[in-house]
Amino acid sequence: MRREITGFSNPTVKYLRSLREKKHRKASGKFLAEGLRLLTDAGECGHLPEILVMSAGRDPHPLLAELEAAVEASGGEIIETTPDILSKITGKDNAQSVAGIFAEFDTSLASLDRSAAKIWLVAQALRDPGNLGTMLRTGDAVGAGGLILIDDCADPFSVEAVRASMGAVFTQKIARASWGEFLPWLRSGDGQLVAASLREAVPYRGAPYAAPCFVLVGNESQGLPEDYEMSCDLRVTMPMKGRADSLNAAVAGAVLAYEVLDALED
Amino acid sequence: MRREITGFSNPTVKYLRSLREKKHRKASGKFLAEGLRLLTDAGECGHLPEILVMSAGRDPHPLLAELEAAVEASGGEIIETTPDILSKITGKDNAQSVAGIFAEFDTSLASLDRSAAKIWLVAQALRDPGNLGTMLRTGDAVGAGGLILIDDCADPFSVEAVRASMGAVFTQKIARASWGEFLPWLRSGDGQLVAASLREAVPYRGAPYAAPCFVLVGNESQGLPEDYEMSCDLRVTMPMKGRADSLNAAVAGAVLAYEVLDALED
Numbered sequence: 001m002r003r004e005i006t007g008f009s010n011p012t013v014k015y016l017r018s019l020r021e022k023k024h025r026k027a028s029g030k031f032l033a034e035g036l037r038l039l040t041d042a043g044e045c046g047h048l049p050e051i052l053v054m055s056a057g058r059d060p061h062p063l064l065a066e067l068e069a070a071v072e073a074s075g076g077e078i079i080e081t082t083p084d085i086l087s088k089i090t091g092k093d094n095a096q097s098v099a100g101i102f103a104e105f106d107t108s109l110a111s112l113d114r115s116a117a118k119i120w121l122v123a124q125a126l127r128d129p130g131n132l133g134t135m136l137r138t139g140d141a142v143g144a145g146g147l148i149l150i151d152d153c154a155d156p157f158s159v160e161a162v163r164a165s166m167g168a169v170f171t172q173k174i175a176r177a178s179w180g181e182f183l184p185w186l187r188s189g190d191g192q193l194v195a196a197s198l199r200e201a202v203p204y205r206g207a208p209y210a211a212p213c214f215v216l217v218g219n220e221s222q223g224l225p226e227d228y229e230m231s232c233d234l235r236v237t238m239p240m241k242g243r244a245d246s247l248n249a250a251v252a253g254a255v256l257a258y259e260v261l262d263a264l265e266d
Numbered sequence: 267m268r269r270e271i272t273g274f275s276n277p278t279v280k281y282l283r284s285l286r287e288k289k290h291r292k293a294s295g296k297f298l299a300e301g302l303r304l305l306t307d308a309g310e311c312g313h314l315p316e317i318l319v320m321s322a323g324r325d326p327h328p329l330l331a332e333l334e335a336a337v338e339a340s341g342g343e344i345i346e347t348t349p350d351i352l353s354k355i356t357g358k359d360n361a362q363s364v365a366g367i368f369a370e371f372d373t374s375l376a377s378l379d380r381s382a383a384k385i386w387l388v389a390q391a392l393r394d395p396g397n398l399g400t401m402l403r404t405g406d407a408v409g410a411g412g413l414i415l416i417d418d419c420a421d422p423f424s425v426e427a428v429r430a431s432m433g434a435v436f437t438q439k440i441a442r443a444s445w446g447e448f449l450p451w452l453r454s455g456d457g458q459l460v461a462a463s464l465r466e467a468v469p470y471r472g473a474p475y476a477a478p479c480f481v482l483v484g485n486e487s488q489g490l491p492e493d494y495e496m497s498c499d500l501r502v503t504m505p506m507k508g509r510a511d512s513l514n515a516a517v518a519g520a521v522l523a524y525e526v527l528d529a530l531e532d
């Protein structure tokens with residue numbers, strides 16, 4: 001199906017805009033992603049948008065033509081609109097010329113195959129969607145299997161998280177669970193849980209990492225609860241040469257994940 | 267001097283709020299930082315606020331009492347106001363109960379002593395103030411001397427950058443320069459310029475880093491211009507196991523800086 005929308009007050013525009021809010025994403029089970037590169041990555045990972053929104057006056061591109069054809073073939077909808085309306089939908093001044101509406105994925109722990117990767121990232125009460133998206137992006141880079149979100153985290157399907165993930169929201173598995181669900185799941189199979197910590201910790205360089213290694217990062221301001229840290233198989237410290245006693249959560253996860261990657265590749 | 271402000275329309279409130287905008291910071295040469303921990307860190311690094319703004323109903327704290335006394339002794343101003351007005355000034359819903367107005371620092375290259383540290387971070391056209399603040403925080407953690415901002419970067423004195431730096435804006439030296447100013451300055455003394463790159467690069471692990479090592483990170487979406495990369499003494503690659511070909515700029519800088527730290531400590 002293909003149609004053109006030119007009015008800001010069109011109900012479809014209102015619906016698409018509403019996906020910027022968590023409650024509307026939750027109600028509909030849909031989310032929004034923008035940009036041709038990101039939508040192409042999504043397609044190559046088997047995620048086609050249910051609705052493809054394109055702005056008039058966009059540059060023609062063979063990848064966009066392919067995407068359009070694939071969306072139509074799958075029974076999806078193509079909407080042509082103005083650049084202003086697309087900006088309003090994505091909430092970004094200089095909007096990309098294309099956006100897609102996707103169905104949210106299964107985010108149950110049961111959907112994860114822990115043997116599929118040597119590294120998994122785990123975030124606890126991570127509140128900043130930019131940090132969350134950055135962790136997805138880092139996970140993609142280190143070949144992680146996915147990101148497990150523990151307790152009350154930001155929404156991985158928010159526009160900000162999807163944007164910061166640079167497409168990794170489509171390549172990384174995402175699971176959501178409480179600590180009380182996660183720990184028994186982890187202990188029901190192989191898996192080493194590692195956290196950066198100041199408690200009974202060893203230096204992060206050369207620590208005895210083992211696959212599958214679950215790298216746990218805590219909340220931006222509180223860090224990890226002590227009992228979470230003490231449930232880890234390995235606690236490691238990173239050098240802190242200055243006044244601060246911690247790194248940005250996404251940075252800490254990345255420095256640690258790259259160390260684990262190096263250790264497990266030897 | 268000490269006074270109480272209870273009206274939103276008070277000219278001082280308007281002035282303090284205006285410091286959230288770059289043009290007003292530039293005009294006044296002042297910036298805003300919030301939170302007792304951050305202000306205490308600033309004081310211990312020799313930076314006292316010219317104005318200390320405190321909200322009524324704050325919890326008493328010995329460090330705050332010390333700070334008040336120091337600001338008064340230095341001829342600064344103490345303003346007591348309501349939590350709502352302080353929120354309005356800092357632009358944050360759950361505002362900290364204290365904020366300070368500081369004079370911006372000297373950000374000339376000439377103010378840097380390159381022999382003061384083994385690592386320096388350098389960012390080119392870094393546009394996101396959160397990334398900039400995160401790089402300052404990482405710099406503090408790896409014992410860097412400071413952050414050099416090349417070409418058109420975000421403002422290190424913006425509320426977002428100061429917040430993300432977690433106080434490192436006061437512990438790290440900050441310099442701003444064009445590439446045309448930076449490169450001759452770098453070449454006028456010791457210094458190895460290193461960038462993450464895909465061009466004629468060696469693996470980042472075990473690369474021949476040398477102090478003082480200047481770790482260069484490029485713009486979030488464009489990366490580094492090719493001629494900047496080719497001016498580097500060392501180009502290194504980091505593993506990219508997934509679909510993406512780059513990391514978040516602040517993450518790339520941190521992973522590289524921790525590798526340099528390890529190499530130079532051996």
